[in-house]
Amino acid sequence: NAGVTQTPKFQVLKTGQSMTLQCAQDMNHEYMSWYRQDPGMGLRLIHYSVGAGITDQGEVPNGYNVSRSTTEDFPLRLLSAAPSQTSVYFCASSSAGAKGTQYFGPGTRLTVL
Amino acid sequence: GQQLNQSPQSMFIQEGEDVSMNCTSSSIFNTWLWYKQEPGEGPVLLIALYKAGELTSNGRLTAQFGITRKDSFLNISASIPSDVGIYFCAGLTGNQFYFGTGTSLTVIP
Numbered sequence: 001n002a003g004v005t006q007t008p009k010f011q012v013l014k015t016g017q018s019m020t021l022q023c024a025q026d027m028n029h030e031y032m033s034w035y036r037q038d039p040g041m042g043l044r045l046i047h048y049s050v051g052a053g054i055t056d057q058g059e060v061p062n063g064y065n066v067s068r069s070t071t072e073d074f075p076l077r078l079l080s081a082a083p084s085q086t087s088v089y090f091c092a093s094s095s096a097g098a099k100g101t102q103y104f105g106p107g108t109r110l111t112v113l
Numbered sequence: 114g115q116q117l118n119q120s121p122q123s124m125f126i127q128e129g130e131d132v133s134m135n136c137t138s139s140s141i142f143n144t145w146l147w148y149k150q151e152p153g154e155g156p157v158l159l160i161a162l163y164k165a166g167e168l169t170s171n172g173r174l175t176a177q178f179g180i181t182r183k184d185s186f187l188n189i190s191a192s193i194p195s196d197v198g199i200y201f202c203a204g205l206t207g208n209q210f211y212f213g214t215g216t217s218l219t220v221i222p
Contacts, residue, residue: 004155040214042215043156
């Protein structure tokens with residue numbers, strides 16, 4: 001098993017550009033989530049999904065869209081990047097819903113100029 | 114959103130010493146978790162706590178779910194250099210996790 005994979009590892013965008021951060025897991029986990037990590041702020045939940053076709057907002061959803069068309073994939077879209085979205089983004093998945101052990105991907109470091 | 118206050122922010126200790134850190138919130142959580150993160154990596158789960166008052170160990174790590182459900186504690190005994198990293202608490206309510214701001218641990222050989 002590859003676990004949770006994220007691409008790209010690093011990305012630089014200009015303000016206003018759009019992009020998609022990819023996340024995939026091969027553990028057949030129902031629950032997947034996206035976090036951003038900023039210095040001194042810990043991790044904050046952006047969006048999450050409890051299964052294919054179901055998504056919901058987390059603590060900081062503004063400026064981000066998600067979809068969950070398959071169990072394996074949970075992409076995060078930035079429609080119009082802003083400097084405030086400069087951060088490290090982590091995707092995670094869990095087997096037993098939110099109460100299961102969350103496995104985190106290696107992260108994507110995004111810089112918006 | 115929910116605020117989890119984690120302390121201390123950083124610790125510098127000698128190898129072999131014990132470590133204690135805690136996490137408090139103004140809100141009640143149904144589950145408390147403790148993670149460790151090393152540079153350039155995602156967080157890794159250390160201990161999960163599911164009931165108020167629960168005390169759980171994982172090797173040299175021991176964590177407790179506070180009786181009020183608003184706090185949790187993590188202890189590391191006999192620290193070693195590979196314990197270096199940032200430790201995060203997280204609380205679960207509904208389907209949403211809320212993370213503390215982290216405790217940075219440095220172990221001096």
